[in-house]
Structures are given as structure tokens and as C-alpha cells.
Amino acid sequence: MKTSNPLIFTPGPVKEFPEIINVAAAQTPYFRNQKFSDLMLDNQAMLLDLVNAPDGSKVVILTASGTAAMEAAVINLVAPTQKVVSVVSGGFGERFSQICNVHQRHCDSHRPDFNEDLSDSSGLLPYKAHDALLINGHETTICHHFNLESVGKFCHQHDLLNIVDGISMFLTDQLDMTSQYIDALLISSQKGLALPPGLAMAILTPRAISRLQPNPATLYFNFNDYLSNGERGQTPYTPAVSLIIQLNARLLQLKTDGGLSTSISKTAAVAQYFREHIQSLPLALYSTHMPNSVTALSITNGLSASQLVSDFEQRYNMILCPNGGDLAERVFRVSHMGNVTIEDTQQLITSLYDYFGITQ
Numbered sequence: 046m047k048t049s050n051p052l053i054f055t056p057g058p059v060k061e062f063p064e065i066i067n068v069a070a071a072q073t074p075y076f077r078n079q080k081f082s083d084l085m086l087d088n089q090a091m092l093l094d095l096v097n098a099p100d101g102s103k104v105v106i107l108t109a110s111g112t113a114a115m116e117a118a119v120i121n122l123v124a125p126t127q128k129v130v131s132v133v134s135g136g137f138g139e140r141f142s143q144i145c146n147v148h149q150r151h152c153d154s155h156r157p158d159f160n161e162d163l164s165d166s167s168g169l170l171p172y173k174a175h176d177a178l179l180i181n182g183h184e185t186t187i188c189h190h191f192n193l194e195s196v197g198k199f200c201h202q203h204d205l206l207n208i209v210d211g212i213s214m215f216l217t218d219q220l221d222m223t224s225q226y227i228d229a230l231l232i233s234s235q236k237g238l239a240l241p242p243g244l245a246m247a248i249l250t251p252r253a254i255s256r257l258q259p260n261p262a263t264l265y266f267n268f269n270d271y272l273s274n275g276e277r278g279q280t281p282y283t284p285a286v287s288l289i290i291q292l293n294a295r296l297l298q299l300k301t302d303g304g305l306s307t308s309i310s311k312t313a314a315v316a317q318y319f320r321e322h323i324q325s326l327p328l329a330l331y332s333t334h335m336p337n338s339v340t341a342l343s344i345t346n347g348l349s350a351s352q353l354v355s356d357f358e359q360r361y362n363m364i365l366c367p368n369g370g371d372l373a374e375r376v377f378r379v380s381h382m383g384n385v386t387i388e389d390t391q392q393l394i395t396s397l398y399d400y401f402g403i404t405q
């Protein structure tokens with residue numbers, strides 16, 4: 046059942062839309078002109094709308110991968126004298142703590158229990174006098190999805206700046222900057238947006254903007270410069286022009302296709318279909334609070350997860366996502382983001398039955 050183009054189920058890059066891929070097959074235009082500014086302003090407006098950002102919110106678009114948005118958020122939004130708490134449940138949470146260490150910000154790591162999604166935020170009470178909270182709304186390494194309403198309410202009540210990495214939730218799981226009291230939301234191009242990697246975005250509410258460091262120790266990532274240039278639809282340095290044009294096409298596509306709710310319910314349907322149809326296989330859902338965007342599975346019959354991932358590429362031309370570290374032999378992941386359809390997912394399910402030698 047080998048096809049030439051591999052079917053890709055990794056949580057970034059994800060399966061892209063042919064019509065959006067085609068947009069990039071063109072000469073890159075010059076960008077310091079009104080035409081490109083208009084497109085940038087259009088992108089900003091559509092992004093703000095998609096996450097229900099409060100009035101006066103702004104978008105910073107960086108030419109970088111998602112981690113840059115995480116690092117830039119810490120540099121720009123946390124003063125060296127302030128204290129932050131980082132919610133850590135996996136590799137991306139560790140990364141936030143590491144960023145704080147590199148930039149010498151006082152950071153306490155809060156490590157919730159494996160089954161805890163912070164619906165009960167009382168575990169955060171020891172940090173209520175801190176200045177900011179860092180959280181990966183969905184910790185992609187283990188597919189652990191936090192209750193962002195509850196976390197947001199805690200931050201709102203105790204006046205912490207709520208900095209949320211929503212990179213592997215945007216367009217697939219509920220993200221609402223107003224009802225979830227998110228002050229700074231970080232996203233990137235290669236997850237739910239289903240674009241190539243290379244764009245990272247920080248969406249800042251007026252509250253976050255009022256807390257920007259006036260002179261952060263960075264040139265390229267100084268948010269103040271992005272905001273002042275952004276007023277006229279420009280960036281301080283050459284942006285990933287072709288990705289920004291693809292972003293515009295993708296945002297317009299979303300708008301025509303029914304917006305955020307359609308995108309979320311489409312992903313939820315694919316995730317649910319997958320999870321329901323693998324129940325007679327020696328696989329178990331790894332986490333108790335899974336998002337729609339990705340499924341983490343552990344193998345229950347002793348076969349190696351890393352072997353399964355490499356066998357799937359060889360035998361079925363399908364790219365699944367391995368886990369690292371302690372989980373490498375036990376856990377692998379399947380993404381449902383972007384243009385992955387029920388039909389693609391059915392092909393994967395059929396191949397899993399074949400692999401385990403079980404009749405469907």
C-alpha cells in the first residue's frame with residue numbers, strides 16, 4: 046500500500062492544503078510597499094478575530110520557529126527583577142524554565158500531577174504573588190491539555206501576567222483570549238495553521254503591552270519595534286514574505302470554511318474517529334486530558350514504539366511521531382492537525398491493524 050508522497054501524521058509539520066502550497070509557488074514579491082502592508086494588516090485583523098483578542102490587542106510576527114516566540118515573550122514581558130512560575134508537564138514546559146534560566150529570570154517550576162489539568166487551580170496558590178505565569182496550554186510531548194479557563198481565572202484574580210503557549214492548540218482546540226484571560230498568546234505556523242515552519246506569532250493584549258520592557262536585552266526580538274512597525278503593516282526586518290502570503294491565504298480559507306468552530310469540530314471529529322477505532326489494538330491513550338490536536342499512545346504488548354515509528358515509514362509510507370527520552374520505547378504520537386482527513390486516518394487505522402496482525 047505504498048504511495049509516493051508519505052502521509053504525514055507528525056505534530057509539526059502537518060499535512061498541508063494543496064491550494065495553500067500552490068500559493069508559495071511564485072516569485073517572492075518586494076514587501077516595503079502598501080500592497081504588502083495591507084496584507085499584513087489583514088492578517089493581524091484575522092488572527093485577532095480568531096482568538097477573540099480584546100480591543101487594542103496587537104500581533105507580533107517573527108520570522109522564526111515557535112520557540113523564538115516563547116523566548117521573546119520571556120525577554121519582553123518579564124523584568125529581570127520579577128518572578129515567574131512555569132507550569133511544567135513535559136519537554137515544552139521544561140523549555141520555558143530553561144529560557145528563564147538562560148535569561149536569568151527568577152522562575153519556579155510547578156509540576157502538576159500526571160492526571161491534573163489545573164481545573165482546580167489551588168496548586169498554583171503558592172505563586173499567587175508572582176508577576177507572570179508561563180504555560181503550554183497543550184504540552185505536545187505527552188498530549189496533556191490544561192484547563193485554560195481555570196488557569197486564566199487564577200492569573201486574573203491574583204494579577205499574574207498569563208503567558209500561554211497555544212502553539213499546538215490554535216485552530217484545533219478552544220483558545221479564547223478574552224474568556225480564558227490570556228494576556229500573551231504564542232502560536233506558530235507549522236501546527237494547526239498547516240503552513241511550513243518559519244513564522245512565530247505573539248498576540249498581545251493591552252495589558253501585556255503595558256507590561257512590555259522598554260529596553261529588553263535583544264535587538265531582533267524587541268517587541269516594541271515590531272509593534273511600532275506593525276502599526277503600518279510592516280516588520281523591522283525582512284519577514285518570511287512568502288509564508289506571510291500563505292498565511293493570508295490560509296486565514297481567508299478558514300474564514301470561508303466556517304471559521305474557528307468548524308476547524309475545531311473537524312479536528313475533534315478526526316481525533317474521535319481515530320481514538321474510537323483503535324480500541325481493539327494493543328494501544329492505550331497515554332494521557333487523561335487529551336486535546337483534539339494530537340493523540341499520544343502507549344503500546345501495551347511490549348513492542349517498541351520507536352521501532353513502530355520507523356516500521357511505519359518503511360512499510361506503509363506513513364510518518365508518525367516518535368517520543369524522546371524515557372518514553373521513546375513506549376510512546377508515539379499521531380497528529381490530527383491541518384489537512385489530515387478521516388480517510389487518511391482510516392488508512393492509518395488499517396495499517397495499525399495490519400502491523401499488529403489483528404483483523405479489523
Ligand SMILES: *Cc1c(COP(=O)(O)O)cnc(C)c1O
Nearest residue numbers: 110111112137181183185212213
Ligand atoms: C511545536 C511546539 C513549539 C515550537 O517548537 P519549534 O520547534 O520551536 O517550532 C512550542 N511549544 C509547543 C507546545 C509545541 O507543540
